[in-house]
Amino acid sequence: MTTFLQLHLLTAYPPSNPNRDDQGRPKQATVGGAPRLRLSSQSIKRAVRVSPPFQQGLAGHMGQRTKLMGDMLRKHLIERGADAETARxxxxxxxxxxxxIEAADKKRPDALQGTTLAFISPDERAFALELADKAFAGEALPTEKDLAKTVLRTADGAVDIAMFGRMLADNPGFNREAAVQISHAITTHRAQSEDDYFTAVDDLKTRNDDSGGAHLGEHSFGSGVYYLYACVNCDLLVANLAGDRALAARGLRALVQAMATATPSGKQNSHAHRPRAGHIRAEIGSAAPRDLTGAFFSPVKGEDLLEASVTALTEMAGAIDDAYGPAADRVQIMDVRARQGTLAGLEEFAASALGQQDD
Structure with a gap:
């Protein structure tokens, strides 16, 4: 049976605007008929991927999302001594x-850019560079049919691709199904964005000059307690990593740490929002996954919204278990204000979902 790791996080954000819509305002959603603030799953995944637990803890096992792989190969060949036409x-x-590959740009006729962002693993990047070196040495390139088999992989050591998947429209046989699903985060209570009217002063302006600001503008922000849910198919994660269970365990530790501490970075210089999850519920089991968003379809109320959110989350988990049977074989809680559990303990708990520890 498939083993699932499920994470439920409650995080209190100060006034901030970490994830903006096309108007520059905090993203929003209507849940249970009530307005909420929202962080998109895409922004959360990006924050996780660029966080220190991933970039430092999983160095050498991270993919790159880029349109510029062709241009990198072109520059590599030129550095090896190829002429511009041959390199291109x-x-x-x-x-x-x-x-x-996009048509040549008049401003940069030599540049090579793909039409879509491709998620490329370190192994695939190395294979592509090796193929370029062989081509420079005079070897014939594989046929178009065999080229994908030479460069692309369905499983390797790229943890972020193994977790979040990828789609290659022109080579769907090398798509990777995401082993990790992450929800949009929503406030557990009613919340709407606010507008801030601000001015800036010209430092070189003297008292004899006209009074007032040299610049005025408007900025939106919001605050609240956000609920975030993630589900990991542990068996698929191991399969996507070519069976490397130790690397998968490292990835789960990094995921738990990043989700507890990493945030989308929009307007961070303006607000210094760096919250950490106040409550995390981690579950391991083989039952069908379920999120606990239903705990907040009726917005929580009260003077302590975080405490009310923890209570609603816990009650919903218990109610679902009573109706459907236990959703997990094991549960571990970290609650900051109750001084219950630690992040290090949750990391070890998550890694135990694979049935062995990494080296």
């Missing part, structure tokens, strides 16, 4: 395995 031709032949 060979780089385009190899680079198209990651997606279609």
């Amino acid at each position: 031709k060979k780089a385009e032949e190899i680079g198209k395995v990651f997606g279609k």
Whole structure:
């Protein structure tokens, strides 16, 4: 049976605007008929991927999302001594395995850029560079049919690709199903964005000059307690990592740490929002996963919204277990204000979902 690791987090954000819509305002959603603030799952995944637990803790096992793989190959060949025309031709032949190449830009006729962002693993990058070196040495490139098999992989050591998946429209056989699903985070209570009217002063302006600010503007922000849910298919994670259970365990530890501490960075210089999860419920089991958003369809109320949110979350988990049976074989809680549990303990708990510890 499949083993699932489920994470439920409650995090209190100060006035901030970490994830903006097209108008520059905090993203919002209507849940249970009530307005809420929202953080998109895309912004959360990005924050997780660029966080220190991932970038430092999983160095060498991180993919790159880019349109510029072809241009990197072109520059590599030029550095090896190839002329510009040959470098571009060979780089385009190899680079198209990651997606279609855009038509040459008049401003940068030599640049090579894909039409879509491709998620590329370190192994695939190395294979592409090796192929470019062989082409420069005079070897013929594989046929278009065999090129994908030479460069692309369905499983390797890229933890972020194994977790969050990828789609290659031109080579769907090398798509990877995401082992980790992350929800949009919503406030557990009614919340709406606010507008701030601000001015800035010209430092060189003297008292004899006209009074008033030299610049005025408007800025939106909001605050609240956010509920965030994540589900990990542990068996799929191991399979996506070519069976490397130790690396998968490292990835789970990094995921728990990043989700507890990393935040989308929009307007961070203006607000210094760096919250940490106040309550985390981690569950391991083989039952069908379920989120606990239903705890907040009726917005929580009261003077202590975090405490009310913890109570609602716990009661909903118990109610679902009573109705459907236990959703997990094991549960571990970290609650900051109750001084219950530690992040290190949750990391070890998450890694135990794989049935063994890493080295």
